[in-house]
Amino acid sequence: MQSVILWYLLCCVLRSAGYIAQNNPQSRKTAVYCHAYGLKQLLKSSRVRKVGSGEDDVLNCWKKKKTGNEKYTTSRMTEFREDGFLVLEHFFTAEECDSMRNQIQKIVAEMEVPPHCRTEFSTKEDEQLQAQGSSDYFLTSGDKIRFFFEKGVLDEKGNFLIPKKKSVSKIGHALHAYDPVFKQITHSSKVQELGRKLGLERPVVVQSMYIFKQPGIGGEVTPHQDATFLHTEPLGRVLGFWIALEDATQENGCLWFIPGSHTSGITRRMVRAPSGTSTCVEFVGSEPGYDDSQFIPLPISKGGLILIHGEVVHKSELNSSESSRHVFTFHVMEAKDTSWSKENWLQPTPELPFPSLYT
Structure with a gap:
């Protein structure tokens, strides 16, 4: 057998x-x-291999559809189930990608961040705690549109050392709720149709980010699992949608994955720290060491979409090229029979409860 x-x-x-x-x-x-x-x-x-938490896992939610595309859907489901990620080339049109890039240019042009709130973004644990972890500006950004900057672009007083439009690392975390262009993309009919093909019954959008990966300085993103930061009970209920707004290559910092690494759970969490401590968040547990030879690169063309299981290990390298690598990404959670951890840094608010993907 x-x-x-x-x-x-x-x-x-x-x-x-x-x-x-x-x-x-x-x-x-x-x-x-x-x-x-x-x-x-x-x-x-x-x-x-068994996947995540059995039938609770989002991978097992991809129902088999009785349509003419049944063979294609089953094949992609198998691919997703085994790897923990899935590439869908040309999911969005060039026009849709350009509309997002044009809109973000307008947002950056109008950007006003007081110097004392300017925070450099990093995924290295000690730097993360020192920068984002010590800032209410980060901790309260879940229901706002806020700006985070590349390492080395600010002086000690928070003044820009390079033009501000070239200094932004990412914008988060509620573009999907407050900006009309990104809201339309997030809730577009093609995204909703994909959610239904995945069998998601009550998906809600928990956060969104625009990532610039600036040429020459776009920082590396160290190996991690999204569930470290977006924890649910049971696990396996968070799914990332990663949209390439221009070609993502090995030279400008495409994503790298360890295929099949979503089946072993998580060993580290970022949680809200108790009041009175020196930082707003802290890490519990530790990230294991990963062998670089386990990672495979996933270059993808402009308009392509990568689905990312919340527990698959992935990273991206420093962008040392002369080309940027713009991305719009958002995460959804299957809310049916799922509890969002109250220890997560990101929390729904009365002003912005997690909105349904299907609205």
Whole structure:
């Protein structure tokens, strides 16, 4: 029986790799390498992997649809279930991407952040606690549109050392709620249709970010799992939508993933610190060390969408190129039978309860 299951999964993996290679020649090598790695890990296993929390896991919510695209949907589901991420090339049009980039230019042009609130963004734990962790500006940004800057662009008084439009690292965390362009994209019919194909019954949007990855200085994002910061009970109920607004390449800082790493839970959480402590947040547990050879790059074309399971390990490198790598990303939670941790840094507010994806 086990050999039959392995043979079936092998066919699905090879079929998925062929689909990607046929429809996206630029990513042929990456697709083949990715699926070869997934196959290797599968064959090394003594049993078929169990995903997350069984039927509670969002991957198991992708229902099989009785449509003409049933074969395609089942193949992509298998790919997602095994890898913990899924690439959907050309999901958004070039016009939609340009509309988001044009809108963010207007937002940056009107940006006004008092010097004492200017915070450098980092994913390194000690720097994260020192910068975002000690700032109410970050902690209360869940229902606002706020600005965070690249490392090294501010002097000791918070003044800009380079033009401000080139200094922004990200804008978060409620573009999806308060800006009409990003709200329309987040709640677009194609996103809602994808949510329904995934079987999401009561998805809510918990946060959104615009990430610039500035040329030459766009900081690395260290290996992490989104569930470290967005924790739910049970686990496996958070899903990231990562939209490339321009080509993401290895040179300008595309995402890297460890395929299949979403099946082992999490070992670290960022939580709100008790009142009276020196920082607003703290880390509980520790991130394990990862072998760089386990990661595979996922370059993607402008308009492409990457679905990211909340527990899959991923990262991006420093952008040392002369090209930016703009992205709009948001996270949804399946709210049905799910509890959002009250210890999470991000909390719904009376002014902005988590809005339904289907509105």
